[in-house]
Amino acid sequence: MNVHEYQAKKIISQYGIKIPKGQVAYTPLEAKNIARKISYRGPWMLKAQIQSGARNKGKFIEKSAGRKGGIREVKHLSDVYVEADKMLGATLVTPQTGPKGKLVSRIYVEEFSIVKKIFYTGLVIDRMNAAITLLIADIKNREISEMAAHSPELILRLNLDLLTGASQEQIHQVLDYLELGEKSVQSLEQFINGLHQAFVDCDATMLEVNPAGVNAKGDIIALDAKLSIDDNALFRHKDFLPLQDEYETEDRELKANKNGFQYSSFDGSIGCIVNGDGIALAAMDLIREKGEGTACFLNVKGGVDKDKIASGIKIIMTNPRVEGILINVLGGFLRCNLLAEGIVAAASEVGLNVPLVVRFEGTNKDEAKEILLHSKLPLIIADSMEDSVDKLLAAMEAAD
Amino acid sequence: MSILVDKHTKVLIQGITGTQASFHVKRSMDYGTKVVAGVTPGKGGTFHLDVPVFNTVQEAVKETGANASVMYVPARFVKSAVKEAVEAELDLSVCIADGVPIKDMLEIKAMLHGSETRLIGPNTPGIITPGEARLGIFPENIHTPGRIGIVSRSSTLTYEAVLETNRAGLGQSTVIGLGDDMIVGTAFEDILELFHKDTNTDAIVMIGQMGGTFEEAGAEFYKHLKHRKPVIGFVAGNAVPFGHKMGYAGDVITNGSITVQDKRDAMTKAGMTVVDSINNIHDELAKLGLAKA
Numbered sequence: 001m002n003v004h005e006y007q008a009k010k011i012i013s014q015y016g017i018k019i020p021k022g023q024v025a026y027t028p029l030e031a032k033n034i035a036r037k038i039s040y041r042g043p044w045m046l047k048a049q050i051q052s053g054a055r056n057k058g059k060f061i062e063k064s065a066g067r068k069g070g071i072r073e074v075k076h077l078s079d080v081y082v083e084a085d086k087m088l089g090a091t092l093v094t095p096q097t098g099p100k101g102k103l104v105s106r107i108y109v110e111e112f113s114i115v116k117k118i119f120y121t122g123l124v125i126d127r128m129n130a131a132i133t134l135l136i137a138d139i140k141n142r143e144i145s146e147m148a149a150h151s152p153e154l155i156l157r158l159n160l161d162l163l164t165g166a167s168q169e170q171i172h173q174v175l176d177y178l179e180l181g182e183k184s185v186q187s188l189e190q191f192i193n194g195l196h197q198a199f200v201d202c203d204a205t206m207l208e209v210n211p212a213g214v215n216a217k218g219d220i221i222a223l224d225a226k227l228s229i230d231d232n233a234l235f236r237h238k239d240f241l242p243l244q245d246e247y248e249t250e251d252r253e254l255k256a257n258k259n260g261f262q263y264s265s266f267d268g269s270i271g272c273i274v275n276g277d278g279i280a281l282a283a284m285d286l287i288r289e290k291g292e293g294t295a296c297f298l299n300v301k302g303g304v305d306k307d308k309i310a311s312g313i314k315i316i317m318t319n320p321r322v323e324g325i326l327i328n329v330l331g332g333f334l335r336c337n338l339l340a341e342g343i344v345a346a347a348s349e350v351g352l353n354v355p356l357v358v359r360f361e362g363t364n365k366d367e368a369k370e371i372l373l374h375s376k377l378p379l380i381i382a383d384s385m386e387d388s389v390d391k392l393l394a395a396m397e398a399a400d
Numbered sequence: 401m402s403i404l405v406d407k408h409t410k411v412l413i414q415g416i417t418g419t420q421a422s423f424h425v426k427r428s429m430d431y432g433t434k435v436v437a438g439v440t441p442g443k444g445g446t447f448h449l450d451v452p453v454f455n456t457v458q459e460a461v462k463e464t465g466a467n468a469s470v471m472y473v474p475a476r477f478v479k480s481a482v483k484e485a486v487e488a489e490l491d492l493s494v495c496i497a498d499g500v501p502i503k504d505m506l507e508i509k510a511m512l513h514g515s516e517t518r519l520i521g522p523n524t525p526g527i528i529t530p531g532e533a534r535l536g537i538f539p540e541n542i543h544t545p546g547r548i549g550i551v552s553r554s555s556t557l558t559y560e561a562v563l564e565t566n567r568a569g570l571g572q573s574t575v576i577g578l579g580d581d582m583i584v585g586t587a588f589e590d591i592l593e594l595f596h597k598d599t600n601t602d603a604i605v606m607i608g609q610m611g612g613t614f615e616e617a618g619a620e621f622y623k624h625l626k627h628r629k630p631v632i633g634f635v636a637g638n639a640v641p642f643g644h645k646m647g648y649a650g651d652v653i654t655n656g657s658i659t660v661q662d663k664r665d666a667m668t669k670a671g672m673t674v675v676d677s678i679n680n681i682h683d684e685l686a687k688l689g690l691a692k693a
Contacts, residue, residue, distance in 0.1 A: 125502055125506075125582065125583070127582050127583050127612050128612065128613055128614070128617060130505065130506055130509035130510075130583050131506065132506070162506055162507065162510065200503065203501055203502070203503050205502060205582075230501050230502050230503065232475060232499040232500065232501045232502070233501035233502070233503060233504075235476060236501075320499055351498070351537075353420070353496075353497065353498060353499075355419060378419055378420055378423045395419060398417075398418060398419060399418055399419065399420070399474060400474065
């Protein structure tokens with residue numbers, strides 16, 4: 001799960017990292033009011049909040065948004081409104097978004113920071129060495145993307161201790177590498193070890209400050225922040241779930257739509273596969289009544305293609321939040337045996353690691369049961385909707 | 401005629417009483433695997449599938465002499481399960497669960513370092529020595545005892561590789577899934593080394609996939625071996641485009657975006673035979689002129 005710059009900055013600021021004053025705005029008027037509040041004089045920075053790098057190099061698809069990119073420096077208060085109005089609701093395409101771009105629905109209004117030097121900082125998992133690695137690049141006039149591709153040897157890499165972060169020696173290595181004076185030692189240490197602690201505490205997979213700035217006093221300031229959190233660890237970070245931007249993250253929905261299915265996600269733990277809106281709502285109600293929540297439901301409607309059904313089921317099976325699957329189908333047009341074949345195909349491809357309860361009624365129900373029984377998959381077959389929910393909850397409890 | 405596990409391996413099952421575990425453990429026992437104990441906290445003193453259940457791994461080892469484990473515990477309990485296995489000094493642990501948090505894996509790798517225990521997985525179908533022992537969730541009926549070692553990152557492609565050896569009229573010495581997660585317990589080079597030491601493995605099939613530099617590290621190790629056994633390689637994921645990404649840290653750590661082709665090239669340069677399609681493996685195996693199983 002990725003979070004927006006303004007959210008990431010708020011998180012790292014709690015670890016003693018200095019960030020410029022700023023606030024998020026959803027409308028041009030809000031942007032103007034925020035600008036006035038954070039500084040009585042410009043310039044201000046207006047930053048499109050989409051989860052992508054290279055926003056300053058991006059271009060908006062809409063002509064009305066103007067030629068400038070997704071990060072704009074604005075000198076006059078009246079222009080804050082004008083520029084915010086141009087950016088909000090427009091679609092920004094950057095080298096990292098793909099050609100479709102991303103809709104800008106909020107912008108971050110920030111005070112302008114005067115810095116003497118900027119550099120790149122990243123914390124990332126080095127999967128080969130199973131360590132958190134600190135990456136520091138003295139980018140000077142270069143782009144970090146170019147350095148990564150053409151001169152990676154110029155980038156400083158230090159593996160950090162999981163428990164204690166950077167050592168004094170490592171801090172001084174960074175200080176020397178960046179040619180910073182002794183006056184920055186304390187600020188640099190706070191910066192690096194603050195980021196490290198935030199990384200560990202948040203179960204991050206990536207934390208990037210690109211760039212960080214050094215001001216006249218030698219203090220380090222995070223001018224940008226990107227944070228990715230391990231989806232598999234979200235169970236211990238329930239507080240992060242509201243930070244999720246559905247527009248940015250729900251590619252499952254897109255995949256489902258492609259097959260003519262409907263996919264919706266919620267914050268519970270049960271994945272439901274159903275074949276109609278009514279049955280979906282009924283199943284969700286029943287789950288809620290029994291004290292659990294729905295993670296997502298996939299409505300396969302009258303889908304008849306076995307492969308399509310399998311791909312739909314895979315969408316559910318691979319949702320990390322799903323701890324149990326409930327398949328509840330009243331086959332009319334939908335032939336239960338096709339769904340059964342789809343279930344078997346999907347389960348044997350992606351594996352079945354959570355309890356799965358199936359309840360079929362209607363067309364070809366007996367054939368469907370036969371297929372499931374023959375598949376040797378560890379499925380539980382239920383007789384009614386209520387029975388299916390009860391059996392699933394019992395199986396989930398046993399699995400815990 | 402195998403590495404890591406055989407018919408003498410005494411297996412204990414961590415989390416034996418779960419539905420999934422029961423299903424697969426029964427199949428493993430029917431296959432001939434020597435399952436000597438189960439561990440489920442709070443259920444010590446009982447029997448499950450006719451196997452004695454203990455509260456801790458330590459107890460189970462003391463009472464039964466178990467030297468390997470298979471974990472059927474949910475992802476969030478894997479860290480404590482590995483801790484128990486390491487403390488009981490098991491030789492081998494197989495972790496089936498997927499979705500283990502990365503931070504837990506960092507701690508697990510630190511625990512394993514310098515310990516007696518080798519971890520296979522997580523997110524693996526496990527390890528099987530055909531005709532002798534099945535530790536995991538393999539569809540056991542497709543395997544044939546033989547002299548080809550198989551090591552793979554992907555579960556389903558492991559099965560494909562097994563079918564390919566069968567097609568070539570050959571069988572498998574041992575088949576291992578390394579696991580499909582970002583950080584796993586065992587690397588290609590570890591298994592390549594074991595297969596090279598095993599007098600009953602004649603050739604190796606190595607299946608990689610996109611992500612990380614696991615294949616490169618395996619190839620680098622292979623390149624420097626003095627006496628190399630033939631390796632037939634395949635890397636999956638060529639048709640998958642790089643999705644949109646966030647930030648540059650990923651590129652920096654791997655020195656740029658690593659493509660499947662980069663991996664294939666590294667393996668070829670190291671002296672492996674890399675095939676374009678997984679279904680070409682049997683042809684290459686046949687060319688080796690090995691005795692049929």
